[in-house]
Amino acid sequence: MGYSALDQSLVGVKGIGIQKARQFEEMGIHTVRDLLFYFPYRYVDYQVKDLATTNHGEKITVEGTIYGQPVSKRLPKKRSLVSVKVVVDHFMVTAIWFNRAYLKNQLQSGRPILLTGKWDKYRLQITVSEHEFLDTSKTTKKGHLVPVYSLPSDLGLTQSGFRKIIDQAIRQYYYALEDYLPQEVIDKYKLYTLKESIRAIHFPNDRLDGKMARRRLVYDELLLYQMRIQLLKKLNRQNWPGIKRKIEFDKVKAFIRSLPFSLTDAQLRVIGEILGDMEQSYAMNRLLQGDVGSGKTVVAAVALYANFLSGYQGALMVPTEILAEQHAASLKNLFANTTIQVELLTGSLTEKNREAVIGRLQMGLTDVVVGTHALIQEDVYFKQLGLVITDEQHRFGVEQRAILRRKSDHLSPDVLYMTATPIPRTLAITAYGDMDVSIIDQYPAGRKKVETHWVRPKQFEKVLAFIDKHVRKGRQAYVIAPLIEESDKLDVQNAIDIYQQLGDFFPNFKIGLMHGRLKPKEKDEVMSQFIKNEVQILVSTTVVEVGVNVPNATIMVIYDADRFGLAQLHQLRGRVGRGEHQSYCILVADPKSETGKERMRIMEQTNNGFEISRRDLELRGPGDFFGVKQSGLPEFKLADLMQDYRTLEVAKKDAEFLIHGEVFWHDLKWEKLRIELERVGGLFEQVLEG
Numbered sequence: 161m162g163y164s165a166l167d168q169s170l171v172g173v174k175g176i177g178i179q180k181a182r183q184f185e186e187m188g189i190h191t192v193r194d195l196l197f198y199f200p201y202r203y204v205d206y207q208v209k210d211l212a213t214t215n216h217g218e219k220i221t222v223e224g225t226i227y228g229q230p231v232s233k234r235l236p237k238k239r240s241l242v243s244v245k246v247v248v249d250h251f252m253v254t255a256i257w258f259n260r261a262y263l264k265n266q267l268q269s270g271r272p273i274l275l276t277g278k279w280d281k282y283r284l285q286i287t288v289s290e291h292e293f294l295d296t297s298k299t300t301k302k303g304h305l306v307p308v309y310s311l312p313s314d315l316g317l318t319q320s321g322f323r324k325i326i327d328q329a330i331r332q333y334y335y336a337l338e339d340y341l342p343q344e345v346i347d348k349y350k351l352y353t354l355k356e357s358i359r360a361i362h363f364p365n366d367r368l369d370g371k372m373a374r375r376r377l378v379y380d381e382l383l384l385y386q387m388r389i390q391l392l393k394k395l396n397r398q399n400w401p402g403i404k405r406k407i408e409f410d411k412v413k414a415f416i417r418s419l420p421f422s423l424t425d426a427q428l429r430v431i432g433e434i435l436g437d438m439e440q441s442y443a444m445n446r447l448l449q450g451d452v453g454s455g456k457t458v459v460a461a462v463a464l465y466a467n468f469l470s471g472y473q474g475a476l477m478v479p480t481e482i483l484a485e486q487h488a489a490s491l492k493n494l495f496a497n498t499t500i501q502v503e504l505l506t507g508s509l510t511e512k513n514r515e516a517v518i519g520r521l522q523m524g525l526t527d528v529v530v531g532t533h534a535l536i537q538e539d540v541y542f543k544q545l546g547l548v549i550t551d552e553q554h555r556f557g558v559e560q561r562a563i564l565r566r567k568s569d570h571l572s573p574d575v576l577y578m579t580a581t582p583i584p585r586t587l588a589i590t591a592y593g594d595m596d597v598s599i600i601d602q603y604p605a606g607r608k609k610v611e612t613h614w615v616r617p618k619q620f621e622k623v624l625a626f627i628d629k630h631v632r633k634g635r636q637a638y639v640i641a642p643l644i645e646e647s648d649k650l651d652v653q654n655a656i657d658i659y660q661q662l663g664d665f666f667p668n669f670k671i672g673l674m675h676g677r678l679k680p681k682e683k684d685e686v687m688s689q690f691i692k693n694e695v696q697i698l699v700s701t702t703v704v705e706v707g708v709n710v711p712n713a714t715i716m717v718i719y720d721a722d723r724f725g726l727a728q729l730h731q732l733r734g735r736v737g738r739g740e741h742q743s744y745c746i747l748v749a750d751p752k753s754e755t756g757k758e759r760m761r762i763m764e765q766t767n768n769g770f771e772i773s774r775r776d777l778e779l780r781g782p783g784d785f786f787g788v789k790q791s792g793l794p795e796f797k798l799a800d801l802m803q804d805y806r807t808l809e810v811a812k813k814d815a816e817f818l819i820h821g822e823v824f825w826h827d828l829k830w831e832k833l834r835i836e837l838e839r840v841g842g843l844f845e846q847v848l849e850g
């Protein structure tokens with residue numbers, strides 16, 4: 161790795177001794193580089209203002225000259241006050257300080273002074289919070305944006321002390337801030353150099369200067385991040401050679417034409433992306449995002465068909481047995497005019513049936529198998545597994561992928577993950593960085609909007625009447641029980657209570673009960689009764705969330721809707737609106753906060769999952785959006801994924817070009833960036849080994 165003066169320890173900086181260096185260590189600042197890259201989180205604007213146009217009570221910075229002698233006063237409770245007249249422009253103002261008695265000797269008539277404080281327009285008085293004598297101070301704040309750093313309160317560091325150290329470090333190590341971006345990139349994007357940006361991020365001359373610094377540093381941060389991700393992807397591709405096959409596009413097109421509906425442009429686009437991967441020699445590792453009802457299943461079917469044509473078996477993995485049954489049925493339907501053999505493999509098969517299914521898989525008699533986790537059990541082998549698709553929040557760990565690989569001699573099958581959790585593209589390419597992302601951002605034509613209404617708990621009688629009316633007409637309803645945070649037990653109790661109440665209220669309807677404490681078999685039993693309309697109203701905790709399809713269910717009632725995330729509400733709502741009848745979603749909630757109310761209104765206003773997640777993000781910020789812990793989102797120093805999404809897109813393109821191309825790895829021009837990437841943890845050895 162290249163040597164840089166920036167990697168020296170802090171004691172090299174004038175003004176930092178062993179003691180101070182130790183304090184900085186505690187802040188995670190170990191080297192000169194750490195110090196220079198410890199950025200301010202905001203700036204105080206000390207632009208000198210004009211008194212005449214400043215409002216009463218506003219904070220102001222002015223420049224003036226002391227006139228006459230200071231006066232000091234003792235106040236009750238050991239407090240004191242010093243005041244002095246200062247000429248500012250053509251005003252004579254009074255500057256006052258509290259508890260700064262020692263200043264009296266310094267406030268000599270005629271000295272130029274910079275004052276920051278609260279302006280009292282009626283008394284022509286400034287209550288000073290900060291001042292600087294302009295005849296002695298070296299680094300004047302005048303006309304500057306002054307950086308403010310986040311400093312731990314227990315280390316006894318002051319803002320001004322820290323500023324001085326940063327200032328000193330920049331002076332001493334400016335020369336060492338060698339740019340790792342080639343000049344042509346700097347020119348192309350009109351970026352600041354690294355030197356300029358480090359100087360300006362700490363001590364901007366004005367807003368624009370600071371902005372330019374931030375712009376450059378955000379690009380660097382995102383570029384390096386994306387480069388690491390692309391490197392990971394390159395590694396994956398090296399380590400998991402995939403199946404290079406011929407796609408029979410003519411036959412695939414004919415299959416698409418034979419479908420009972422024409423595909424949306426978005427569906428066609430993602431099919432293109434998927435088939436493109438399947439042709440390559442690396443194994444596909446792709447995330448397919450599409451809102452509920454956007455038509456992911458048929459996309460999966462087309463991929464499975466292409467996979468079949470190229471001589472391989474396919475597997476579709478889903479989280480529950482019910483879903484497996486539904487998917488198997490719809491695939492059989494879609495493949496009705498082909499010779500594809502679809503089979504179901506779930507945990508509830510009898511031993512004998514299971515053995516028969518596994519046997520047919522192994523002999524290659526089955527082309528597509530749909531199942532739950534039972535699919536990746538030890539004794540399940542394929543003759544030639546070429547494509548694995550997982551539906552709904554099924555994420556394989558590395559281990560499970562290894563199991564999958566073992567199931568088909570040496571080549572990794574292509575893997576497609578389908579999810580209905582819509583995440584804005586910027587977040588998706590960051591959170592799922594090593595995967596390729598395809599997005600279906602369009603709904604099939606003629607889809608009816610689910611009418612959504614927010615009601616208060618006291619209007620619940622009306623909700624019951626509404627359910628009554630629709631169930632009498634032959635429809636069905638879901639009722640989602642209130643959610644008690646962190647307590648599965650209480651959730652279940654709630655569901656049971658509501659189940660009993662509804663039972664009393666609707667003696668003529670059959671009510672079903674579903675919750676997480678039921679055994680899988682019991683859940684499936686309730687669910688299949690609901691599918692067959694033997695149960696009209698299904699009371700459930702949120703376990704019903706995942707992809708079931710009951711087109712006759714047209715009402716979704718959600719208790720305590722304000723306790724759910726918007727994405728989750730949207731998923732729940734996606735359970736209705738799947739058939740020919742108008743559907744309704746009723747949110748029962750009494751949110752206290754303005755944000756809570758806003759969230760209910762968002763649900764009323766839009767049915768678009770991407771729009772919802774975008775607005776949810778605005779309300780919550782990306783960390784919260786994913787849930788901080790499991791987010792998988794990196795912590796950036798400067799970059800903000802919402803604000804900087806354009807830069808992220810550019811950085812991603814550039815990173816892809818560099819990492820997957822040849823030039824970056826060999827050209828001298830990129831050497832410094834290679835070193836920088838290695839320094840930030842670029843997994844180099846593995847790539848070079850591969």
Ligand code: ADP
Nearest residue numbers: 421422423424451452453454455456457458604
């Ligand atoms: P999801 O993306 O939620 O899994 P599905 O694949 O279950 O959505 O599709 C929802 C419904 O829309 C299904 O009944 C499916 O047959 C239908 N569908 C899918 N694509 C189209 C299309 N292009 N035009 C009309 N209907 C479609």
Ligand code: MG
Nearest residue numbers: 456457551707
């Ligand atoms: Mg689906």
